[in-house]
Amino acid sequence: MEHKRILVVGLGLIGGSLALALQGFENYEIVGSVRSQATYHKAVMRAVAQRITFHPEDELPQADVVILCQDPAGIMDFLQSHRNRFKPGSMVLDVCGIKTAILDAASCLPEDVDFIGCHPMAGKEVSGIDNADSTLFRNTHFLVIPGPHSTQEHLALLERMAAHCQFGDVVRTTAQCHDQLIAYTSQLMHIIAVSVCDSDHLLQCAGFEGGSFRDCTRVAALDVPLWTQLFTLNAHALVPVVVQLEQRLHQYRLAIESGDRETLSAMLSVAAERKKQLNLERERGDDIHPQFQPLP
């Protein structure tokens, strides 16, 4: 069987976990690329990939699949700098949490390089190769935005890679739809977590917290440079979602302040019913919205 190669650029939490999870995938050799000596040594010690390099640009002409796992600015720089070094016919992926800006940047690639935007809906509240874990993707969603020239062969290959990494499903969508929904399901959760942690009460409340507090604030210790990029690059979709939350909190607060139990009870009933409906849909396994079809 012909020997093929996957190059994973950046071995942080996601890149390191992907390299580990892809071990043994078909006839592919996994090559990892790092920038720091510290990450290099950790990657070698943990055997995160079959080979580790400091020079991804030298690997590009031989790489059948390239997975870009840097931060958004790193991905965009890399695409621009190396746009003519990718192997013709190769599949290039990224894994970052915004897609419109990345797919725009990828339009600099030659037509015979197939760029597919990806977003594994997996993470941890800690980052870096130290926390890389081959099981990170188990039962999570793998969001996929095909490019204008993506081939069925590449989409099928991506599907097999996702299965090997134990993703729960592969959800195909558009960059715009992705960025709008992620603003709500992911970015807003991070803004809530940091906003809650900004309170003076935070460091007084030890002993008074339950599961809901630990859950809501879990992601607050975030990677600041990464999330600064993610939030600002998706400001267009994120701002209206934050505004909507501000308004809704304001409405709840007015109902509580006025002691209007009837209004408050009616508002809580609607929200609780919506959450129950969502839970029921999940239990039934209707986890994929009809407008987003899994890959064939």
Added chain:
Amino acid sequence: MEHKRILVVGLGLIGGSLALALQGFENYEIVGSVRSQATYHKAVMRAVAQRITFHPEDELPQADVVILCQDPAGIMDFLQSHRNRFKPGSMVLDVCGIKTAILDAASCLPEDVDFIGCHPMAGKEVSGIDNADSTLFRNTHFLVIPGPHSTQEHLALLERMAAHCQFGDVVRTTAQCHDQLIAYTSQLMHIIAVSVCDSDHLLQCAGFEGGSFRDCTRVAALDVPLWTQLFTLNAHALVPVVVQLEQRLHQYRLAIESGDRETLSAMLSVAAERKKQLNLERERGDDIHPQFQPLP
């Protein structure tokens, strides 16, 4: 050894779990009190207590410990209606999530009845006896507000009961301090969860959610009559906490909207550092704030 009796009034999620967790505690018989035939049958089937009754008032004169597990209005009504039926020298507890209003209501009791406000920081996103679980309290905080005449004997008994139920610790505080911190650590988390679920995006986002979304919205399917009472009875403490969150969200939104990465990055750094500090304190086991001493 003398035979003693604990009466648990109300066998919902918390009361049912407490009755189960207290099985085998020293020389105490556990009696449970219910209002509906449906709960009665479930309680008998699951042997939630050694005896189940529809008439808690008849048990009061013989109960050495009474644990009131109704909703706030139910507890306040019960105290008022039966204030002269409690056994002299008995210890009376409640388990609801607000304390100032409950301790005020308990001031109607005779001086020889020792009322101690309690709040187990445990829960589930579902309610009722069907979800009662003897392990619900494992490693959670048990908040305790002694009354003006609480005896060392009763506080020591409460400590032993908490250990039997496998609480992680017992944290003594005041009603005012409890209500202020709970507004932040618990009530605000529930208002956030319902506010997020009020968004139009909720039922479109299946396939796009990760752990942070599931965690943050987990408690949104709340018990509406209960939380309507909890929120309005604690409006004094809760409103400023919601206002503070509204303001903080607004500040993050302005930084994102303006594209001011420097300001946004500085804000995120402060919040992330605060969360890391909290995590470190937890790892070191400094979980009890110096101002709140565990019971002796």
